[in-house]
Amino acid sequence: MRKNxxxxxxxxxxxxxxxxxxxxxxxxxxxxxxxxGRPTIVCGxxxxxxxxxxxxxxxxxxxxxxxxxxLMTFEETSExxxxxxxxxxxxxxxxxxxxxxxxEYVRIEPAExxxxxxxxxxxxxxxxxxxxxxxxAKRVVLDTxxxxxxxxxxxxxxxxEIRRLFRWLKDRRxxxxxxxxxxxxxxxxxxxxxxxxDCVIFLDHRVTDQISTRRMRVxxxxxxxxxxxEVPFLIDERGFSVLPSTSMKLNHVVSNERVSSGVADLDEMxxxxxxxxxxxxxxxxxxxTGKSTLAAHFAQQMCRDGERCLYVALEESPAQAxxxxxxxxxxxxKYVRKGxxxxxxxxxxxxxxxxxxxxxxxxxxxxxxxxVVIDPITNLLLGNRNELHSMxxxxxxxxxxxxxxxxxxxxxxxxxxxxxxxxxxxxSLIDTWIFARDVELNGERNRCIYxxxxxxxxxxxxxxxxxxxxxxxxxxxxYVGSGAVLTGxxxxxxxxxxxxxxxxxxxxxxxxxxxxxxxxxALEAQIEAMRSEFAQEEARVALVTKQEEQRERDLSQxxxxxVSFRGGARQGKAGVRNxxxxxxxxx
Amino acid sequence: xxAKTGLxxxxxxxxxxxxxxxxxxxxxxxxxxxxxxxxxxxxNLKKICAEHLEGRYKLHVIDLLKTPQLxxxxxxxxxxxxxxxxxxxxxxxxxxxxxxxxxxxGLNLLETEGGK
Numbered sequence: 001m002r003k004n005x006x007x008x009x010x011x012x013x014x015x016x017x018x019x020x021x022x023x024x025x026x027x028x029x030x031x032x033x034x035x036x037g038r039p040t041i042v043c044g045x046x047x048x049x050x051x052x053x054x055x056x057x058x059x060x061x062x063x064x065x066x067x068x069x070x071l072m073t074f075e076e077t078s079e080x081x082x083x084x085x086x087x088x089x090x091x092x093x094x095x096x097x098x099x100x101x102x103x104e105y106v107r108i109e110p111a112e113x114x115x116x117x118x119x120x121x122x123x124x125x126x127x128x129x130x131x132x133x134x135x136x137a138k139r140v141v142l143d144t145x146x147x148x149x150x151x152x153x154x155x156x157x158x159x160x161e162i163r164r165l166f167r168w169l170k171d172r173r174x175x176x177x178x179x180x181x182x183x184x185x186x187x188x189x190x191x192x193x194x195x196x197x198d199c200v201i202f203l204d205h206r207v208t209d210q211i212s213t214r215r216m217r218v219x220x221x222x223x224x225x226x227x228x229x230e231v232p233f234l235i236d237e238r239g240f241s242v243l244p245s246t247s248m249k250l251n252h253v254v255s256n257e258r259v260s261s262g263v264a265d266l267d268e269m270x271x272x273x274x275x276x277x278x279x280x281x282x283x284x285x286x287x288x289t290g291k292s293t294l295a296a297h298f299a300q301q302m303c304r305d306g307e308r309c310l311y312v313a314l315e316e317s318p319a320q321a322x323x324x325x326x327x328x329x330x331x332x333x334k335y336v337r338k339g340x341x342x343x344x345x346x347x348x349x350x351x352x353x354x355x356x357x358x359x360x361x362x363x364x365x366x367x368x369x370x371x372v373v374i375d376p377i378t379n380l381l382l383g384n385r386n387e388l389h390s391m392x393x394x395x396x397x398x399x400x401x402x403x404x405x406x407x408x409x410x411x412x413x414x415x416x417x418x419x420x421x422x423x424x425x426x427x428s429l430i431d432t433w434i435f436a437r438d439v440e441l442n443g444e445r446n447r448c449i450y451x452x453x454x455x456x457x458x459x460x461x462x463x464x465x466x467x468x469x470x471x472x473x474x475x476x477x478x479y480v481g482s483g484a485v486l487t488g489x490x491x492x493x494x495x496x497x498x499x500x501x502x503x504x505x506x507x508x509x510x511x512x513x514x515x516x517x518x519x520x521x522a523l524e525a526q527i528e529a530m531r532s533e534f535a536q537e538e539a540r541v542a543l544v545t546k547q548e549e550q551r552e553r554d555l556s557q558x559x560x561x562x563v564s565f566r567g568g569a570r571q572g573k574a575g576v577r578n579x580x581x582x583x584x585x586x587x
Numbered sequence: 588x589x590a591k592t593g594l595x596x597x598x599x600x601x602x603x604x605x606x607x608x609x610x611x612x613x614x615x616x617x618x619x620x621x622x623x624x625x626x627x628x629x630x631n632l633k634k635i636c637a638e639h640l641e642g643r644y645k646l647h648v649i650d651l652l653k654t655p656q657l658x659x660x661x662x663x664x665x666x667x668x669x670x671x672x673x674x675x676x677x678x679x680x681x682x683x684x685x686x687x688x689x690x691x692x693g694l695n696l697l698e699t700e701g702g703k
Contacts, residue, residue: 107662114693117682122619122666130655
């Protein structure tokens with residue numbers, strides 16, 4: 001990861017050399033870090049995190065990039081500073097002992113100071129130089145240099161000195177982060193940005209609906225392309241982290257591999273194979289339509305296939321969720337014990353959007369799942385659809401680059417067509433969108449499910465009835481007929497009626513067939529009789545013919561005998577023999 | 588003349604006789620090399636000391652170009668800075684000390700201008 005960042009930095013090194021900050025996400029946003037050997041201003045209101053940013057830049061530089069640094073503070077003592085950042089895991093004291101960092105606290109006490117003529121801030125330069133020399137520092141943090149304006153009266157002189165200071169830092173090729181307080185209608189209260197023309201970063205901390213959100217914006221970055229949008233960031237026990245923004249290119253690796261949804265009937269609706277690996281699945285629907293059950297089935301299936309899965313529950317505690325899922329035949333606990341399933345639950349209101357995202361990022365980094373289930377994703381954000389959209393985009397982007405299949409559920413309100421329309425905003429982000437809704441008919445409420453869209457596959461267009469039992473989920477074909485879709489008992493009664501009709505029809509058919517058979521038999525008998533009659537006739541005719549022939553032969557013989565009797569000896573012999581037969585005809 | 592050579596030595600000590608309101612004043616003048624401002628400041632300081640603190644002050648001149656590590660202790664930013672270490676509380680007077688009245692107020696030697 002780190003190497004990649006360096007790699008990115010060197011790609012643009014020809015234009016402007018960059019120093020990686022080591023701050024998670026920041027180096028991606030700026031494609032490499034802050035300008036090397038130049039000052040950068042980090043500005044923002046009180047509590048926006050500018051000091052944290054600066055300190056992390058320094059600590060990471062010292063520990064990860066072998067660039068020792070000087071931390072010059074104007075408002076907090078070195079001890080206070082060390083204590084403050086210890087909670088982020090930074091050991092400033094230890095680093096100072098190992099000569100990786102010099103902590104230099106510059107105290108300005110206006111009450112002590114009397115101005116009596118001309119002066120300059122050479123003392124500051126000398127101290128900085130001395131600190132830099134002690135450890136061969138490459139990085140410097142000045143937090144917050146504007147504090148000098150409160151200590152000295154001659155503003156014109158101070159401005160000149162600050163200009164000189166920035167020049168001085170640049171000449172010494174020191175990569176510097178200068179923090180500055182936000183001003184009214186200007187980036188910094190004392191207009192420091194006019195002296196630093198290379199890189200200005202603005203941090204913002206706002207609270208909307210009692211939930212705080214931190215955002216960062218690269219206001220200016222001379223000679224380098226950078227993300228100009230506001231990028232969310234947060235500060236937690238591991239330091240400052242900027243959430244990687246959505247990459248502008250859509251160049252995720254695409255898999256043709258399929259993963260089962262865990263419900264055979266649903267797989268069947270998706271070409272019989274299930275989802276694409278690394279795709280994003282959204283199951284949306286009104287309350288109680290079985291979204292979580294589907295999610296649990298999916299998680300179970302992944303684990304059953306020996307894959308790692310992260311399940312983020314935002315409605316139920318892990319214990320409650322696993323218990324509830326057992327009632328529909330899903331045993332998630334088994335896989336949690338095996339270490340394949342990581343079950344995490346937290347209250348959606350607990351923190352801001354960025355915190356949720358980061359938490360998911362962290363869990364993904366730790367658990368390395370191939371599938372992530374978030375149930376329900378809508379709970380992450382109460383109300384603001386735009387933010388949900390942007391967060392979903394970031395999350396999906398993150399999962400896609402890692403080839404992780406995302407399975408989200410979304411709770412929608414309302415119960416008709418408008419549901420689909422209101423979700424159109426996120427539709428473009430979703431690869432497979434399954435819609436669950438309920439149908440009220442004849443005093444009962446039944447669940448229906450259908451695949452709204454599924455990219456890259458010939459998915460079913462059928463509405464199925466969603467049927468849950470101890471054995472799990474079945475998606476039954478609903479009764480479709482006479483222009484209505486029937487579910488539940490209506491479907492059952494319709495089916496029963498249909499069955500009865502079937503039986504009746506079948507009985508009639510059998511009867512008809514029997515009658516026909518009889519007729520055929522009768523016909524055949526008749527044919528047989530006629531045939532035998534005909535045969536008799538034929539036999540009789542044959543006999544008559546035969547007799548007639550014989551008689552004719554006899555007749556001609558008689559005539560011959562008669563001739564021979566009257567004449568020739570040769571004929572006499574034959575005449576004797578035939579004469580006997582001929583006797584019979586004489587009479 | 589002695590004052591000027593004082594810049595190169597580290598320490599200038601006036602004769603401390605311990606007069607009048609008795610307390611010894613310990614002063615440090617921080618400079619950075621022999622810049623015109625530093626020289627002016629030292630000259631002005633010598634004059635003030637001679638006029639108002641005769642015999643009851645101690646003065647160190649510290650050149651931060653030579654001993655930069657000393658800047659932190661007294662939290663020196665501006666050059667030149669005159670620090671009154673004693674008596675407490677510590678007071679800092681910055682600039683070339685050309686405004687004598689303000690120096691006296693700063694050193695708490697001039698009651699009339701609101702110095703306690």
